[in-house]
Amino acid sequence: MKRVLAYVAWAAVALAAAFCLAGLALNRGEPINSIWLLLAASCIYLLGFRFYGKFIAARVMALNDQRATPAERLRDGVDFEPTNKWILLGHHFAAIAGPGPLVGPVLAAQFGYLPGTLWIILGAVLGGAVQDFVILFASMRRDGKSLGQMAREEIGRVGGFTALLTVLLIMIILLAVVALVVVNALKGSPWGTFTIVATMPIAVFMGLYLRYWRPGKVLECSVIGFVLVMASIFLGQTVSQSAALAPWFTLSGMALAIAIIVYGFFASALPVWLLLAPRGYLSTFVKLGVLLLLAAGILIVRPQLQLPAFTRFVDGNGPIFAGKIFPFCFITIACGAISGFHSLISSGTTPKMIAKEWHAWPVGYGSMLLEGFVAVMAMIAASVMQPGVFFAVNSPAGIVGTTPAAAAATISAWGFPVTPAEMQALARDVGEQTLFYRTGGAPSLALGMAHIFARGGGRALVGFWYHFAIMFEALFILTIVDAGTRVGRFMLQDLLGHVWAPLGRTSWMPGVIVFSAAIVGAWGYFLYQGVRDPLGGINSLWPLFGIANQLLAAIALCVATTILIKMHSARYLWITSIPLAWLLLVTFTAAWQKIFSPVPAIGFLAQADKLENALRTGAIAATKAVETRALIFNARLDAALCGIFLVLVTTILIDSVRVWIGILRGRREATVREAPFVLSQLRAEEL
Amino acid sequence: MTRLREIVRLLAGLLRELADESAYQRHLDRNGCQHSAGEWRRFSEARLSAKYSSPKCC
Numbered sequence: 001m002k003r004v005l006a007y008v009a010w011a012a013v014a015l016a017a018a019f020c021l022a023g024l025a026l027n028r029g030e031p032i033n034s035i036w037l038l039l040a041a042s043c044i045y046l047l048g049f050r051f052y053g054k055f056i057a058a059r060v061m062a063l064n065d066q067r068a069t070p071a072e073r074l075r076d077g078v079d080f081e082p083t084n085k086w087i088l089l090g091h092h093f094a095a096i097a098g099p100g101p102l103v104g105p106v107l108a109a110q111f112g113y114l115p116g117t118l119w120i121i122l123g124a125v126l127g128g129a130v131q132d133f134v135i136l137f138a139s140m141r142r143d144g145k146s147l148g149q150m151a152r153e154e155i156g157r158v159g160g161f162t163a164l165l166t167v168l169l170i171m172i173i174l175l176a177v178v179a180l181v182v183v184n185a186l187k188g189s190p191w192g193t194f195t196i197v198a199t200m201p202i203a204v205f206m207g208l209y210l211r212y213w214r215p216g217k218v219l220e221c222s223v224i225g226f227v228l229v230m231a232s233i234f235l236g237q238t239v240s241q242s243a244a245l246a247p248w249f250t251l252s253g254m255a256l257a258i259a260i261i262v263y264g265f266f267a268s269a270l271p272v273w274l275l276l277a278p279r280g281y282l283s284t285f286v287k288l289g290v291l292l293l294l295a296a297g298i299l300i301v302r303p304q305l306q307l308p309a310f311t312r313f314v315d316g317n318g319p320i321f322a323g324k325i326f327p328f329c330f331i332t333i334a335c336g337a338i339s340g341f342h343s344l345i346s347s348g349t350t351p352k353m354i355a356k357e358w359h360a361w362p363v364g365y366g367s368m369l370l371e372g373f374v375a376v377m378a379m380i381a382a383s384v385m386q387p388g389v390f391f392a393v394n395s396p397a398g399i400v401g402t403t404p405a406a407a408a409a410t411i412s413a414w415g416f417p418v419t420p421a422e423m424q425a426l427a428r429d430v431g432e433q434t435l436f437y438r439t440g441g442a443p444s445l446a447l448g449m450a451h452i453f454a455r456g457g458g459r460a461l462v463g464f465w466y467h468f469a470i471m472f473e474a475l476f477i478l479t480i481v482d483a484g485t486r487v488g489r490f491m492l493q494d495l496l497g498h499v500w501a502p503l504g505r506t507s508w509m510p511g512v513i514v515f516s517a518a519i520v521g522a523w524g525y526f527l528y529q530g531v532r533d534p535l536g537g538i539n540s541l542w543p544l545f546g547i548a549n550q551l552l553a554a555i556a557l558c559v560a561t562t563i564l565i566k567m568h569s570a571r572y573l574w575i576t577s578i579p580l581a582w583l584l585l586v587t588f589t590a591a592w593q594k595i596f597s598p599v600p601a602i603g604f605l606a607q608a609d610k611l612e613n614a615l616r617t618g619a620i621a622a623t624k625a626v627e628t629r630a631l632i633f634n635a636r637l638d639a640a641l642c643g644i645f646l647v648l649v650t651t652i653l654i655d656s657v658r659v660w661i662g663i664l665r666g667r668r669e670a671t672v673r674e675a676p677f678v679l680s681q682l683r684a685e686e687l
Numbered sequence: 688m689t690r691l692r693e694i695v696r697l698l699a700g701l702l703r704e705l706a707d708e709s710a711y712q713r714h715l716d717r718n719g720c721q722h723s724a725g726e727w728r729r730f731s732e733a734r735l736s737a738k739y740s741s742p743k744c745c
Binding site for chain 1 (some may be wrong): 697700701702703704705706707708710711713714716717720723724727728731732733734735736737738739740741742743744745
């Protein structure tokens with residue numbers, strides 16, 4: 001009877017999923033409620049988790065709770081520690097949830113809400129969650145080894161070295177693009193800038209509090225830090241209205257970029273306990289709290305989606321970034337559906353904390369579905385705005401015109417009516433001077449969130465909620481910038497340590513300074529390039545980041561496919577090879593178009609040629625010659641970087657295919673490098 | 688009521704894990720030592736140097 005009821009319940013979930021998807025796909029011309037998106041995502045994620053995830057866990061991985069995990073066998077109370085599965089799920093989710101699933105869907109909303117939402121839902125179930133789960137499983141069976149170590153052992157030395165180099169290059173682009181998101185969010189915003197500047201002394205205070213006054217009281221200290229940050233948001237409004245103080249915090253894009261570069265250097269070189277760690281604790285709690293708040297807000301308010309299912313920009317002429325749905329929607333969504341970076345987390349701390357093998361199913365597969373849910377919420381937040389407002393905020397001046405009147409006229413001519421007066425009123429409501437040209441996704445996400453929160457708590461608070469959302473985004477993005485710079489330094493030292501051993505010593509002060517400067521200089525240059533870009537920077541940097549991130553996922557899926565072939569020959573090859581083939585098709589097409597497309601808005605080389613011709617024919621004034629030459633150099637540099645990514649991933653792919661063919665033809669031994677079976681002694685009550 | 692208490696226990700556990708307070712408690716238990724400012728600093732330095740040597744997710 002229980003079994004029959006279960007069948008009926010799952011059939012009802014499947015029907016509800018089909019009904020919601022049909023409702024989304026067939027609805028045209030009138031606003032649709034956001035609850036449809038949430039229901040469609042929830043039902044499909046539930047089905048994916050229960051059936052596809054469980055199939056992989058039971059049949060492919062043959063998870064076995066009798067087998068002791070590394071957390072049990074190598075238990076040291078610090079890294080290796082069996083942890084309750086729900087606590088570990090929250091821990092893993094907190095580690096994988098970054099700005100990508102929030103910003104990517106907002107940018108992809110330029111195609112309308114439907115293409116991005118469908119990819120977030122299906123991509124997470126069939127691609128992202130599979131990647132995370134298989135890598136987590138593989139690492140768990142190999143004593144918690146990292147992706148790089150597994151690539152080296154399973155594929156070969158070339159694969160391992162290439163994976164490390166690829167991750168380092170991706171880190172550089174990632175740090176530049178997320179820093180650019182912060183710059184665009186804080187540009188000309190004294191309220192936002194004051195709040196973020198205030199988080200730095202607050203973090204230092206927290207660091208000193210934890211080290212000298214109340215050692216070990218991290219939660220207590222984080223509560224104090226949170227109260228101080230909230231106070232700084234309130235104080236920010238006063239600062240922004242003060243004739244004496246506001247100019248100090250009204251910074252240009254370039255000034256903000258320099259400030260973030262300097263911050264990145266010091267944060268990387270200073271002791272971790274002083275700045276990075278307290279900011280990290282605070283941002284983790286704020287991030288989880290805000291995501292819960294956003295979910296609750298959407299459920300309570302159930303806002304209507306104002307963006308259409310498809311916009312005219314499916315033709316590839318979008319103002320936020322150029323290019324058609326295929327491949328650019330998939331590249332732009334990135335982490336909300338598949339994220340290569342997750343494979344680093346899934347082969348990092350998490351596999352060392354899994355108590356029982358079956359816990360990998362909710363932790364590995366389930367966490368990615370939660371991340372997909374975050375991406376759906378971001379899509380909803382972007383889609384609740386009037387389309388005219390959405391495009392006015394996200395379009396660069398280089399495309400829509402350099403005055404509010406010109407921008408409003410261009411956007412209205414696209415069929416998305418908006419007026420300068422309407423934008424001015426909105427800017428006044430949120431305490432900003434203007435909301436035009438706020439590219440990067442963060443301001444429009446903050447507007448959408450403020451719109452949802454203010455509906456639940458009164459319109460008078462819309463300015464507070466907007467800056468609360470900006471603070472939340474900037475806080476955890478800066479945490480990625482500071483921690484990422486430090487990790488980038490370690491990676492660079494790791495690579496160069498093979499050339500000369502002392503270069504690999506991470507505590508050697510000259511090395512700390514030189515390599516911190518090198519990493520900051522590398523991402524700082526791309527940030528500088530983005531700030532100088534007349535098209536807003538996001539137009540070229542976000543696709544570059546998306547391509548890089550998806551190529552990292554391709555590397556992870558190469559490793560995962562190699563492991564599955566070693567375990568089962570070709571039987572379950574399709575599980576990882578189908579998402580891998582799709583990713584390769586998408587990323588190689590996108591990278592090829594970004595390098596070689598003859599359309600200057602898409603192709604880096606065409607853009608450089610166009611500028612060079614304009615310079616040669618005198619179409620560009622002599623006073624702008626230096627600036628234009630820099631733009632030409634940057635476009636060629638971006639093309640070269642894109643090409644390097646392709647070469648690196650092709651190297652790993654060829655190396656992997658060589659191994660796969662060898663195993664499948666019986667020429668190579670299929671050695672599964674799992675740790676030997678040890679019977680688990682762990683009792684349920686220990687968790 | 689029992690279910691609610693269990694949820695609160697798990698939430699508190701998650702917060703303590705994210706805050707490294709659980710790891711610190713395990714460190715004290717394992718090494719049989721008492722909490723002190725010096726012990727926290729020793730634990731914290733080792734913990735944070737490991738934590739901040741791997742990339743954060745985007």
